[in-house]
Amino acid sequence: MAKKSAMNKNARREKLVAKYAKKRAELKEQIYNKDLGEEERWMVVMQLAALPRNGAKTRLRNRCEVTGRPRGYYRKFKMSRIGLRELGSAGKIPGVVKSSW
Template sequence: MAKISAVEKNKRRRKMVNRYADRRAALKAIIMDKNRPIEERFKAQLQLASLPRNSSKTRIRNRCDVTGRPRGYYRKLRMSRIALRELGNSGLIPGLVKSSW
């Protein structure tokens, strides 16, 4: 089980990313537009840099929804390999069969 503080910090980051998504997208569009004057693009770049760091999508860490574990994460199932194995062995994941050969 992961530290509750780490899981909560990640939740706060997700909320902040959603809150600033439109603003960041607009500023990035201005920065990438080569037809705009360089002064306007530079001003937009400074505004983007002044936004909170945790509002960037790359700051979010994929964590298991069951345990909060940050490593061994399956995106499709949104859980770690360990939680997947435990739930699969107890028959709680439909269609998952333990392999044997």
């Protein structure tokens, strides 16, 4: 089980990302707009920099829904390899069978 503080920190980041996603997209669209003047675009860059850094999507970390483990993450199942193996062996994930030969 991962540290609760790390899992809570990532949850707070998810909320900030959701809150500022629209604002960030609008500002980035303006930055890449070549019709605006150099000064205006620079002011938009400063507005983007003023937003919270934890509101950026790249700050998020994929974590296992079961254990909170950050490594060995399978996106399809939203679980780490260890959680996937345990639940797959127990037959709790439809369509997943433990391989043996």
